[in-house]
Amino acid sequence: MSSAECSQNFFLVNLGDDCLIAAQRLSEWCGKAPTTELDIALINLSIDLFGQADEFYSLFSESSSQFKSADMLAFERDASEFTNCLLVEQPNGDFGRTICKTAIFTTWYCEVLTLLQESRHVTISSIATKFRKEILYHKEFSLHWLDCLGNGTGESRDRIKQGFSWCYRFVEELRIRLDFSDITAKKWTECIDRFECELAKIFAYADFDSETIAQNLHGGRDGAHSEHLTHLLSEMQALHRAHPNVAW
């Protein structure tokens, strides 16, 4: 992909932001998950997403005159400059809600990567192929736990229903088409149809009825975020902002 094409492809920043913010949220589980195995699993998910964010940002920065490095994109922007979807910045809540959030995001992201695998740009299709290998493990993990909790006790099922209720308001935003020349309106519609189909399957784990949820929120892609993102960034960026040019 030529430099000019890359700089027009802001979807790299959209997806980088999604991955970075999702990763930072997941990292908050470190030392707090229900079991050691889950602690390790959630951190593994987090590390994969940090790596993917780094790759999206690096690819974008290679042709950007404004952002010369992945670190600049991650640490030198304010909340209003982030373009992640609102879903990933939401607080973790309990383990059930984290699983719901991860399942919804991962299901969407997996379909987006499947779409990007068809890109005529070798770099894009290659990283999509690579990331999809990693994200399939995330999807498997979250669906396994949806099954366990959704078909577990009355309490665990209620927690999943509450988790989905909390998250569902942010699903509408995921239908907004990413701006990339390879993603035609038709292809995007097909991608979202596949996502909806998968979503119905994951809601079925807990008989969740999305019809009851009316309010759909969006704005994240344009930088209009919830207050939660500001708090997340102030913690994540503190070291870099205190020591702007510090190197390891």
Add this chain to the structure above:
Amino acid sequence: MSRGSSMMTVNVSKEQVWNIVKSVNDPELPYLSIFDLGLIAEIRFERHPIVRIMPTYSGCPAKFVIEQALYQAFDDAGIVDVKIESVRSPVWSTDLISQKGRDLLKANGIAPPSANSSSILPTSCPRCNSERTRELSRFGSTLCKSLWQCDDCNEPFEKFKCY
């Protein structure tokens, strides 16, 4: 020896370069060379050798360590005019791990990856070869491994995940 301090780069043979590359081991699997792990996409011999490597997991911290280790190995051999490049394409896969690599994994207590990533295939215990094993956790001590246990010898073991 620090980089740039040597003026010894003369007549480096392709064989020498390959041998240096093959001498570098993975930092987290120190008995296994990055060559047997299948990380070398290609070595180009232009004015200077260019070693192109495929990273494993996107978030794997070993990526930078491996690049540094390669530079160090070339430095140690007195070759400073070399370039290490990380490539996005082709994409690394566990299918690229050599038979020697798979044998070394097993010899060191790690079950080699199976061919199909999406299913939990039975894995034989790397210690007692029993097929009566089960997965304890899909995620383990590093991004590339899952945690298993053998029901015959009772030993827990790690398995290299398919990628």
